[in-house]
Amino acid sequence: MPHTLAGHPVPPGSALLLGGSFLLRTGTGYAFHYVRGDGVTVERAVGADPAEQELWLNGSVHAAIAAINGFLPFHASAVAWDGQVFAVSGPSGAGKSTLAAALGRHGLPLFCDDTLVLDISDPARVRCLPGRKRLKLSEEALVLTGARGREKVSPMVAKRYAEPAGGVVEAVLPLGQLIFLADGDSIRLEPISGARRMVLLDDDHYTAEFVAVARGESRAERFAWLAGLARRTPMQQLTRPRDVAQFDAVAARLADWIKKGVRP
Amino acid sequence: MTGVLAKRGDAFSETTIDDEVVLLNLADGTFFSLTGTAARIWGLIDGTRDRAALLADLAAAYGVPTAAIAPDVEAFLAQLGEAGFLERG
Numbered sequence: 001m002p003h004t005l006a007g008h009p010v011p012p013g014s015a016l017l018l019g020g021s022f023l024l025r026t027g028t029g030y031a032f033h034y035v036r037g038d039g040v041t042v043e044r045a046v047g048a049d050p051a052e053q054e055l056w057l058n059g060s061v062h063a064a065i066a067a068i069n070g071f072l073p074f075h076a077s078a079v080a081w082d083g084q085v086f087a088v089s090g091p092s093g094a095g096k097s098t099l100a101a102a103l104g105r106h107g108l109p110l111f112c113d114d115t116l117v118l119d120i121s122d123p124a125r126v127r128c129l130p131g132r133k134r135l136k137l138s139e140e141a142l143v144l145t146g147a148r149g150r151e152k153v154s155p156m157v158a159k160r161y162a163e164p165a166g167g168v169v170e171a172v173l174p175l176g177q178l179i180f181l182a183d184g185d186s187i188r189l190e191p192i193s194g195a196r197r198m199v200l201l202d203d204d205h206y207t208a209e210f211v212a213v214a215r216g217e218s219r220a221e222r223f224a225w226l227a228g229l230a231r232r233t234p235m236q237q238l239t240r241p242r243d244v245a246q247f248d249a250v251a252a253r254l255a256d257w258i259k260k261g262v263r264p
Numbered sequence: 265m266t267g268v269l270a271k272r273g274d275a276f277s278e279t280t281i282d283d284e285v286v287l288l289n290l291a292d293g294t295f296f297s298l299t300g301t302a303a304r305i306w307g308l309i310d311g312t313r314d315r316a317a318l319l320a321d322l323a324a325a326y327g328v329p330t331a332a333i334a335p336d337v338e339a340f341l342a343q344l345g346e347a348g349f350l351e352r353g
Contacts, residue, residue, distance in 0.1 A: 194284035195297035202295075220277045223288040227279035 001031050001043040017213045022064040032061045036068055051154035058133040066117045067210040076116040079108040080169040084176030085128040086258050087116050094181045101135055101145035104166025106255030111169050120229055126175040137162045144247050177234045184239035187253050192237050197230035270311040270351040289347055302340055
C-alpha cells in the first residue's frame with residue numbers, strides 16, 4: 001500500500017485524488033487505494049475497527065471513484081416516485097437521511113442515503129445512480145421514520161443500520177427535483193431560481209473538490225457545466241421548523257408534494 | 265475611464281439562468297448575480313457606447329432623466345471596474 005500518490009505524501013487523516021488514482025489514509029488505521037481499471041486495495045492495521053471498512057468504502061472512496069469515472073457525487077438522500085428521483089440536500093446534520101427515510105412511511109422507497117451519484121453526461125437530462133450506502137439512523141430517527149433498526153454501525157458511531165419503511169429502489173432513474181432544507185417557522189416549499197441554483201450546486205465542497213480535481217478542469221470549464229446542470233435541474237427549498245413535534249407534518253407535506261407532481 | 269465601455273472577456277465567464285445574468289470572476293472564483301437594471305446595463309456594455317450613450321439609452325428605456333440614474337449607474341460601473349470586468353478606457 002503506497003503512502004504517496006505520484007510523489008505527493010498522503011499522511012494519516014488525509015486523502016489525495018490525482019488523475020485516475022485516489023489514496024485515502026484514515027486516522028483510524030485504514031488506507032484505501034483506488035486506481036482506475038485496477039479496483040480498490042484496502043489496508044487495515046491490527047486493532048482497527050472492522051466495521052469502519054464499509055463506512056469508508058461506501059463514503060469517501062465511493063465518491064472519489066464516482067468523480068474519477070466522470071460522475072458527480074452530491075450530498076443528498078433521495079427517494080423515488082413515478083420513475084423519478086427526489087433528492088433532499090442540506091448541510092451536515094440537517095436531517096437529510098431522516099427525512100428521506102420518513103418518506104418511506106408515505107410509500108416512497110429510498111433511492112440513496114447521503115450520497116447521490118449523478119450522471120451529467122447527457123445534456124438533455126440528469127440521471128441518478130442508485131445508492132450503495134446502507135441507511136444509518138439514530139435511535140430517535142428510527143422511531144420518527146418507522147424504519148426497522150438492524151445492527152449498530154460501529155462501536156464508535158451512535159447509529160444503527162436501518163431498513164426504510166418504504167423499501168429501496170435499485171435502478172438508474174432521471175432526477176426529478178433537488179430539494180434543499182432550510183430552517184424557518186413554518187413549512188413551505190418554494191422554487192429556487194437564478195444564480196442561487198449554481199451557488200447551491202457548488203456549495204458541496206467535499207465532493208466538489210473531488211470532481212474538480214478528477215476532471216482537471218479550469219474555473220471557466222467548471223462554471224460552464226455547473227450552469228448547464230443548474231439550468232436543467234429543478235430545485236425547491238423546503239423550509240421547516242427544526243422541531244421534532246412537527247417532523248411528521250414536514251414529511252407528510254413533502255410526500256404529498258412529490259406525489260401530486262404539481263410543480264410551481 | 266472616459267471612452268467606450270467594453271468588457272474584458274478574459275476576466276469572467278457568463279451565463280443566464282432564469283433571467284439572471286451570472287458572472288464568474290475567473291481571478292478569484294467569486295460569483296456575481298445581475299438582475300433587473302444591472303443585467304440591462306451589463307447587456308448595454310457592448311463596446312459601442314461610452315458612458316453618456318449608455319446613460320441616454322438607459323434613461324430612454326426607463327423614461328427617466330439621465331441625472332436621476334447617473335449616480336447609481338456610475339456606482340455599478342465602478343463595481344464592475346473593481347472586479348476587473350471592464351476594459352480600461
